[in-house]
Amino acid sequence: MTQPTTVTADESALVAAFEARIAAGESIEPKDWMPERYRRQLIRMMSQHAHSEIVGMLPEGNWITRAPSLRRKMSLIAKVQDEAGHGLYIYCGTETLGVDRHELVEQLLDGRAKYSSIFNYPTLSWADMGVIGWFVDGAAIVNQTILAKASYGPYARAMVRICKEENFHKRQGYEICATLANGTPAQREMLQDAVNRFWWPSLMMFGPSDTDSPNSAELLKWRVKRKTNDELRQRFINLTVPQAAAIGVTLPDPDLKFNAETNNWDFGEIDWDEFFQVIGGNGPCNRERIAARQQAQDEGEWVRAAATAHASKQHRTVQAA
Amino acid sequence: MMVQQTTPEAAVSGVTTAAELNVAGTRGPSFGEPIVEYLLRLGDDRLILGHRLSEWCGHGPILEEDIALANIALDLVGASSMLLGLAGELEGKDRDADALAFFREGVQYRNALIVELPRGDFGFTIMRQFLFDAYSVVTLDALASCGHAGLAAIAAKSLKEDKYHLRHSSEWVVRLGDGTEESHNRVQASLNELWRYTGELFERDTIDEAVAAVGITLDRDALHAKWESIVNDVLQRATLTIPEKTVMASGGRRGRHTEHLGHLLSVMQSVARAHPGATW
Numbered sequence A: 001m002t003q004p005t006t007v008t009a010d011e012s013a014l015v016a017a018f019e020a021r022i023a024a025g026e027s028i029e030p031k032d033w034m035p036e037r038y039r040r041q042l043i044r045m046m047s048q049h050a051h052s053e054i055v056g057m058l059p060e061g062n063w064i065t066r067a068p069s070l071r072r073k074m075s076l077i078a079k080v081q082d083e084a085g086h087g088l089y090i091y092c093g094t095e096t097l098g099v100d101r102h103e104l105v106e107q108l109l110d111g112r113a114k115y116s117s118i119f120n121y122p123t124l125s126w127a128d129m130g131v132i133g134w135f136v137d138g139a140a141i142v143n144q145t146i147l148a149k150a151s152y153g154p155y156a157r158a159m160v161r162i163c164k165e166e167n168f169h170k171r172q173g174y175e176i177c178a179t180l181a182n183g184t185p186a187q188r189e190m191l192q193d194a195v196n197r198f199w200w201p202s203l204m205m206f207g208p209s210d211t212d213s214p215n216s217a218e219l220l221k222w223r224v225k226r227k228t229n230d231e232l233r234q235r236f237i238n239l240t241v242p243q244a245a246a247i248g249v250t251l252p253d254p255d256l257k258f259n260a261e262t263n264n265w266d267f268g269e270i271d272w273d274e275f276f277q278v279i280g281g282n283g284p285c286n287r288e289r290i291a292a293r294q295q296a297q298d299e300g301e302w303v304r305a306a307a308t309a310h311a312s313k314q315h316r317t318v319q320a321a
Numbered sequence B: 001m002m003v004q005q006t007t008p009e010a011a012v013s014g015v016t017t018a019a020e021l022n023v024a025g026t027r028g029p030s031f032g033e034p035i036v037e038y039l040l041r042l043g044d045d046r047l048i049l050g051h052r053l054s055e056w057c058g059h060g061p062i063l064e065e066d067i068a069l070a071n072i073a074l075d076l077v078g079a080s081s082m083l084l085g086l087a088g089e090l091e092g093k094d095r096d097a098d099a100l101a102f103f104r105e106g107v108q109y110r111n112a113l114i115v116e117l118p119r120g121d122f123g124f125t126i127m128r129q130f131l132f133d134a135y136s137v138v139t140l141d142a143l144a145s146c147g148h149a150g151l152a153a154i155a156a157k158s159l160k161e162d163k164y165h166l167r168h169s170s171e172w173v174v175r176l177g178d179g180t181e182e183s184h185n186r187v188q189a190s191l192n193e194l195w196r197y198t199g200e201l202f203e204r205d206t207i208d209e210a211v212a213a214v215g216i217t218l219d220r221d222a223l224h225a226k227w228e229s230i231v232n233d234v235l236q237r238a239t240l241t242i243p244e245k246t247v248m249a250s251g252g253r254r255g256r257h258t259e260h261l262g263h264l265l266s267v268m269q270s271v272a273r274a275h276p277g278a279t280w
């Protein structure tokens, strides 16, 4: 099917009505008319989000088998399981826009679709399980609380539900950190090292500064996004600085300083070269992450084929009966 | 379908000689209080199997199975934590569930061999899970009404979860067995490999007899018969065949494990052991 490239008179009336609804704060539902660009933006954002949940299972899954107590082992399994649930839920939400999960997974595996840059960093110690919950789930909450007011109904509703669990993950992660901070010198060192490694990559999760972010303006207009990357990043920093102080952890930024005029914590320069390297496929673990997903996909092929074959046999039996 | 299998007694006597060679004049390492040993067996089965299942996290064939296997792993580790906690309490040596999980050597583990085997492919994991789930359901069902109140309470809670696990693994066994030619062959090969580890689940030894004193009296033959009827029914629907003339493996209940357990524990215990005395 070829799409007309010029906007017809009819369509511009539809766009105007659509934008009026958004301006009035209404939510857009799957059956409503929407501009093709809106639909594509949402598919891009939602699938990126779903892929992040799924790829995000890997760095934390890496420590499930080594969790140092049964309670921690259980809560880590439960957390990674939640992330799988988030991925599934958002894939389903994306399907309401007319793409299927299979197609989205292919885009992830062949590199067309992106996922959060943070998951391309390795998890090197148990403390990373605490710091990821605290920083990464914490950053996700800052993002998603805003997305819960996004204009597309299914996405906004998914965010409300998911955010509750991310809050729980964050509290759990911070609690791991607090326990390590109160622990032995080796545990405290392990914690500080994890903070040093994850702080800057966590700030990069909000994406480039809005002046360099190609999609921001339109996303804001259509209420797909509601705050700029910089606003969200600042909010995250303001929330996190006192939490770090409370457990005696140092954030690795000598320029971090409270600004009484703006009421914000000013911070140092982010290494955007590193960010663009990571999203360009050259982060420390990009290859491993995609290889792991590809391997799961390949090794699962016979299982999915069997499930399909069995279901169609059942279907025939039911019809014959 | 003929079920050919050595009797549990024969399986036990088959390895007693080997154990006697290992430790002069005894049947392997000395046992603690029978009820403690008994709880360790139950707890270790679930800890080690839960651990194996958790290895799938992020690597499953479909997202729904990542979620399901994690959920089952969670239930099993949760049950093990209660069982080991009770074992530690009754032992009275100031060891909690974590001390028992992270600071025992392989030879002190009491799980059946079947749960420590590497996870294999999804078919192997599912077939092992099914054979264990069926065993667990019939066993917990009996333990839920045993005379040991602490154990009965844990069994009753876990039984509810395990019934769901059994339904899940049974459905997959049927799907894979009666799916494609490839899936049938793969899961049949897994069954062939796993079958020799099923005899151990129904062995009976001095520990089983001694716990009668605290109100635990299971009729192993009756449980075995119930287990067989579940297994036969599902395997038949899955168009799978039980291998004939299998010599049963044994030893886990006395700490005589496969080489796989040591590697599993060296991963599982690594952080805890690197920081003895630390709180997590």
Ligand SMILES: [Fe+2]
Binding pocket: A053, A082, A083, A086, A162, A166
């Ligand atoms: Fe999530």
Ligand SMILES: [Fe+2]
Binding pocket: A083, A137, A165, A166, A169
């Ligand atoms: Fe999360």
Ligand SMILES: [Fe+2]
Binding pocket: B071, B072, B075, B161
């Ligand atoms: Fe469950």
